[in-house]
Amino acid sequence: DQQVKQNSPSLSVQEGRISILNCDYTNSMFDYFLWYKKYPAEGPTFLISISSIKDKNEDGRFTVFLNKSAKHLSLHIVPSQPGDSAVYFCAASSGGYQKVTFGIGTKLQVIP
């Protein structure tokens, strides 16, 4: 039972354009969502998060949007840079409990 779904295994975007990574979840108890970035041979690195009381959170070139009714969130990267090429994991948690459920990841390639 995959509670956090990233249905696009890969995405290619031209440098300077917008990258949009999508994530769907099934557990309505999730109230906190995170995005992690992972380079090869490294552990995941925290990127940005959003609480369920918000619908948008922005940090520099990265913005996360949350649509609770659709149980959907997305990560926007504008403008995309070659250094953004990595695997991006969507993750979710509930009720202050610090167990985080991860999606399977989306591999982003930014083409110079």
Add this chain to the structure above:
Amino acid sequence: EAGVVQSPRYKIIEKKQPVAFWCNPISGHNTLYWYLQNLGQGPELLIRYENEEAVDDSQLPKDRFSAERLKGVDSTLKIQPAELGDSAVYLCASSPGQGVYEQYFGPGTRLTVT
């Protein structure tokens, strides 16, 4: 500030052999996690510690896996005996706790069982 340290980075063993992984979390982080990551998958929680106490080990295969966190700092994850299906990356992460959700991951140990 030093990050999460894991060793070894790579380990190759034959099946039925024991293996151990070590993790040193970020100083002051009370919560420590061990994750398993298979190829093409996201990290899956094996065990979570709050200080010395294992508060969630429901996903840890206890017949062959064990873990400890002595003095609430470093942690060791052990597999005995290893099976071919245990080949994966084992990630350690830590967080400050107290409502902070963000976890800080180490580089992982890539285990290959032959």
